[in-house]
Amino acid sequence: MLITIEEFLTRDEVARFRRQLDAADWQDGVQTAGALARSRKRNLQLADDAPPAISLGNEILRKAGSHPLFVSAALPRRIHPPRFNKYCDGGGYGSHIDSALMRLSDAGATIRSDLSVTLFLSEPDEYEGGELEIEGAFGVQSVKLAAGDMVIYLASNLHRVTPVTQGARLASFFWVESFVRDDGERTILFDLDQAIQGVTPAIGANDDNLVKMTGVYHNLLRRWALT
Template sequence: MFLTIEKLLDPGEVQRLQEIAARVRFVDGKATNPHTTVKQNLQADQSTSDSSEASSIVFQAFRRSREFEDFALPQMIAPPLLTKYGPGQHYGEHIDAGEIIVGNQRIRTDLSCTVFLNDPDSYEGGELESRLGNRTMMYKGQPGDAIVYPSTTYHQVKEVTKGERLVAITFIQSRLPDSLLREILYELGEVYAYEADKLSWENRNRLEFVQQNLKRLWLR
């Protein structure tokens, strides 16, 4: 299951991240995946204060997003990382690593997330393409929009042919590793949010009984 979040970032945050991206030092994207043969992009040098500020801006946006919290049930979020693609750069089809190491912590990658930071009309190509069975889905969001998807998904970033693609990426360890169980809780939550006021008080309580006790049973 995929989730698109419109306007995860507000315009001021997008502008600030664009300003940081204009001056931060970028390094070869293989710095965090030296053995890959399909990754051709640039990422912000994580040792700089500018990179830390950018990471904090995106992280705080996640924390205030009820939609993200309900969908991902995050236990840990890797520091979001500014990433860019210029003409000729791309990231070939892959699935994300099962875990990443951040400092002394190991983060299991249940979910991946891309946050779009510049106007999609300012560059050509650069679509995030995900493979679902024999179908592919393409994403190219507006500045501040995000997409969250299972890290087990085959996906790629298509070659940028003109302009520059600027995004922030991160990985999430969920309190509920099983993607089907996460989807069940998310759908129950959506039904409760949209339909509870239309139900009798008795049935509303019964729906909440199911929802809350599944959380007790499954969440860690």
């Protein structure tokens, strides 16, 4: 699964995010890297407890929880609080796979990282390099989206950020534990949900076959969901 969501943030929202991030206190991103990733990671990050990280992260969480396409694709059970990073001056992040289990210190819980999410906060023409490269079953996919756009992909995929040779790449990133752990099952549900939404305007919400299709969706979700 690799799904992009265009205009997750509006232009005005991106501008407001950028004003706060431009004034923020950035730290060496290696502080949050695991032992194997330390030699591969060269970027800047906001501390998790920095005021803009908390306020902007909470705003992303609120939007994600009510965004139809995000919910349809991720079926989120729990979401790791969003983090923020900056790549510049040749910084990048070599090939790696995100940790499978992540501790939520404030909640005293641990989440399983099924999906990784990157929300781009810089326009593509503001920097050179900085592509998010994701290795999947069909080869390497290179992702470099407009500011405010989001990509959702499997946390189990090898991925990297190519070095930023000019300008700066700002982004938010986080992880999702899905109610449906299996990617194949989650993809079937996403495709079925999108098909239902696509035909509803043409045939009407009261169509008997549409009601049956919706029932199939919920019965599959009932079968596959982890609670």
